[in-house]
Amino acid sequence: NAGVTQTPKFRILKIGQSMTLQCAQDMNHNYMYWYRQDPGMGLKLIYYSVGAGITDKGEVPNGYNVSRSTTEDFPLRLELAAPSQTSVYFCASIRDSNTGELFFGEGSRLTVL
Amino acid sequence: EDQVTQSPEALRLQEGESSSLNCSYTVSGLRGLFWYRQDPGKGPEFLFTLYSAGEEKEKERLKATLTKKESFLHITAPKPEDSATYLCAVQLRSNDYKLSFGAGTTVTVRA
Numbered sequence: 001n002a003g004v005t006q007t008p009k010f011r012i013l014k015i016g017q018s019m020t021l022q023c024a025q026d027m028n029h030n031y032m033y034w035y036r037q038d039p040g041m042g043l044k045l046i047y048y049s050v051g052a053g054i055t056d057k058g059e060v061p062n063g064y065n066v067s068r069s070t071t072e073d074f075p076l077r078l079e080l081a082a083p084s085q086t087s088v089y090f091c092a093s094i095r096d097s098n099t100g101e102l103f104f105g106e107g108s109r110l111t112v113l
Numbered sequence: 114e115d116q117v118t119q120s121p122e123a124l125r126l127q128e129g130e131s132s133s134l135n136c137s138y139t140v141s142g143l144r145g146l147f148w149y150r151q152d153p154g155k156g157p158e159f160l161f162t163l164y165s166a167g168e169e170k171e172k173e174r175l176k177a178t179l180t181k182k183e184s185f186l187h188i189t190a191p192k193p194e195d196s197a198t199y200l201c202a203v204q205l206r207s208n209d210y211k212l213s214f215g216a217g218t219t220v221t222v223r224a
Contacts, residue, residue, distance in 0.1 A: 004156075031210050033211075035214075040122070040216055041216060042117075042200070042214040042215050042216040042217060043157075043200070043202075043214040044214075045211060045212075045213075048210070048211060050210060058211070090156050090157075092156070094210070098145075099145075099162055100145050100147040100159075100162050100202065100204050100212060101147075101159045101162065102149075102157070102159060102212065103159075104156030104157050104158070105156050106154075106155055106156050107154070107155070107156055
């Protein structure tokens, strides 16, 4: 059972480039999330989804887009990358929103130069 | 504004030296408070859920407690393998599928 799988683990982008961070879960979870983690700042919610076809903005959505065409996949798209998007990105999913037991991927470290 | 604050930012302990981490929150309508452990280069891993003041949860050398304004994570007789960053998060009644995280406390336990 793989859990939550994120790719790539590391990526360097030039300012203005675009890319997609992939996230897949094999636990049949309905709820999925994208967080970013900056040093000393904790995890900030970018986007979330409560099911296939349903997405919504979190605290820091600017510069990002998501889609949720299947239960398993929740890709995060960065358009026109900026240095402020240098961060570690975590995808997470949850079986039951009542428990707060998020399952996280191992993270994707993105550097924008 | 809803806020989750963790203290201290960093904690250095000698093996066997017990201590506590604090998570204070200024949110209205708390549904649940959660503790996670994060190892370097990894995603956070779930530890505990607390729902009501007075509740306690234990796992090995860790015990989490909750009051109306804060939560404590007590580490009893820590070992080097307890070294990690500990994150707390809160879930509000109004949007119960989103968690708001604190910045974390980084614990280093020396042998």
